[in-house]
C-alpha cells in the first residue's frame with residue numbers, strides 16, 4: 001500500500017467541466033459530494049445538450065435535452081452541487097473550438113474554482129476493458145485543460161469577458177478523470193459516498209436502463225483506484241497541482 005504523494009485537497013470552490021449530463025456524476029460523483037459535504041461550493045458546466053443519447057425514436061433532441069437537464073439538476077442536488085451552467089452544443093460532435101473554450105473560461109472566471117474536475121483528454125481508449133472514450137469527453141477535457149492553462153489566467157485572452165465584469169483567475173489544481181485507474185496518480189476516498197453517488201446515477205433514468213450494470217462498473221473502477229491507498233472505494237484522477 002502506498003500513501004498519496006499529494007497534500008489533502010480542501011477547495012472552497014470546485015468546477016466540474018463535462019460534455020454530457022451524467023458524466024461528472026458517474027465518474028466523479030463521490031468526489032463532488034465529498035467536496036460539497038466539506039463545505040465547498042461545487043458547480044458544473046455541461047457543454048453539450050445531451051440530445052443524441054437515446055435509442056427511443058419517438059424522442060426529439062430538444063425533448064431529450066429537456067429531460068436530461070432535469071435529470072442532471074436532480075442528480076446534482078443529491079450530491080450537493082450548487083449550480084449548473086448548460087451550454088447546449090450539439091451532442092456527439094463537440095469540438096474544442098474558441099467558443100467552447102470561451103464558455104469554459106467564462107465559467108472559471110465567474111466562480112473562481114480552486115479545483116477543476118474534467119475528463120483526461122489523453123484517454124482515447126482502454127483496450128483491455130473494451131472501452132473507447134467518447135470524442136465529446138476528450139474535446140471537453142481538452143477545452144478544460146486549455147481554459148485552466150493559460151486562457152483563464154491571461155487578461156488579454158477573451159477581453160470581451162472583462163465587459164461582463166469577469167477577471168482572470170488561476171486554478172490551483174486539476175483533477176482529470178480516468179476510466180483506467182492504473183494510469184491515475186491520485187484517488188479521492190469515496191468509500192462512504194457510493195450509495196449517494198448511486199442515488200444520483202438513478203436520477204439519470206433516460207440514460208441508465210440497467211442501473212446494476214452501472215453500479216457494478218463504478219464499483220469496479222473505484223475499488224481498483226482505492227486499493228493502493230487503502231480505501232474501499234476511490235475515484236481515480238490524474239492530479240496536477242499547477243505551478
Ligand SMILES: [Zn+2]
Pocket residue numbers: 019020022023134137
Ligand atoms: Zn458522456
